[in-house]
Amino acid sequence: MSASAYHLLSCRIALPPFVITYDHLEGRTMLSEPGPSYPQTFTLHDDDGVLYFTGQAIDNGTDDEALIDAYEWGMAYAGTTELRINNKVEIG
Numbered sequence: 001m002s003a004s005a006y007h008l009l010s011c012r013i014a015l016p017p018f019v020i021t022y023d024h025l026e027g028r029t030m031l032s033e034p035g036p037s038y039p040q041t042f043t044l045h046d047d048d049g050v051l052y053f054t055g056q057a058i059d060n061g062t063d064d065e066a067l068i069d070a071y072e073w074g075m076a077y078a079g080t081t082e083l084r085i086n087n088k089v090e091i092g
Contacts, residue, residue, distance in 0.1 A: 017066035018042075018057040018073070025052055025078075042067060042090075044074035045082040052080050067091065 015037055020030045038056035045051055053074060057066035067083060071091045074080035082092035 015058060018055050018070040020053050020055040022054040023052075024054065040067070040085070042070060043084045043087075044070065044078070044080040045084060045092075046079060047081045049082075052078050064090075 019034045019038055021032070021034060022029055034056045038058055040057040040059045042055055042057060043051055044053040044055070055070055057070055059066070067085075067090065071080075071083040074083070082089050084090060
């Protein structure tokens with residue numbers, strides 16, 4: 001594949017709205033450096049306040065869609081019930 005074709009392909013690939021950087025239950029790093037596209041750090045907790053995941057979300061400046069996606073992923077994947085930013089409950 002030529003460099004120009006690769007560039008066109010890479011421009012069409014959308015970034016996921018959030019990434020999980022650390023799994024606190026497993027004690028392992030999931031993604032060490034998500035990059036500048038993910039400026040918003042969040043945490044996902046269960047209803048007892050137990051920290052399950054730390055992640056980062058895209059900040060598109062218009063709404064919290066990326067954070068809502070992260071919250072819904074946490075509920076479906078691990079049963080988390082709260083999304084926090086700076087230890088303040090934002091969703092849940």
